[in-house]
Amino acid sequence: MKSRALVKIPSSRFACGLTTKSLGRPDPHQVAVQHRRYVEALQRTGLEVLVLEPDEHPDSCFVEDLALILDSRVVLTRPRHPARAAEQQAIRDALAEALPNFPLVEIEAPGYLEGGDVLRMGDRWFVGCSHRTNDQGFEQLAAILLEDGQRCFQVKVPDVLHLKTGVTAVGRDTVLALPPLVESFRKFGLRVVEVSEAESHAVNVVAVGSRIVMPSGYPGVRQAVAALGLEPQEVELSEFQKQDGGATCLSILLP
Ligand code: CIR
16 A cells, blocks of 8 residues: 655756657746645645655656565666666665665666556556666566566557556556557456547556546546546646656655
8 A cells, every 4th residue: 555655856957858759848937836736636645745855867856767666675777868877876765764674676787677667557567668668677577576476567668658658557457548558458357448649648647546646638538537436636747748757757656
């Protein structure tokens, strides 16, 4: 059961980060405001939010990519881009403090693995094979999880940054997914709610019990979430979208 979230205040250099989008330059004031509202939305779900101070690394608020929390261990991932690898010491230190009894395991070269490519559904972990996560990263994670009796499945990522740019969980056995991922997740026996390409940014949501933190401005996804009996918590995330980020990227959920 997750009861806390770790987040990091965006760097003053946020606009210099990596992006594949051409949505314009993020506005520093809006970045700060949207991040604060995101923290408040997490708090409304009942999570205690641990907030790390900003640093000089432009993408360091996208903490999800840097670590995975297993049931009793932490996996430190291995980001593909050197600029992102530089963010990791701060997260290592924060997790050592927040989870002092969780030993740390590391993904090693030549493996690459980013948290945005990892979707957990109970004892099954789906790992995207993307530009950021390679076969060796997947195999190392699969071996680590096998020690805990958990299974790992590799999923081909369509033309998006990470697996979770295209599919996220909204319950124990239900996901929101973009059209190219719908069939593969149905084949895994999951209930799949299809999200249109027009609302693709809102496929990436944070589910905390029945509360779903999602970007505002996507009525189709909001209605689909409500129709599942869940409670949307909308927050404007347009400045993070400009840098290829969504709702899950901005936090790591902790027990
Ligand atoms: C990057 O390209 O690494 C960042 N600008 C965005 C990372 C988004 N993270 C995520 O989807 N988990």
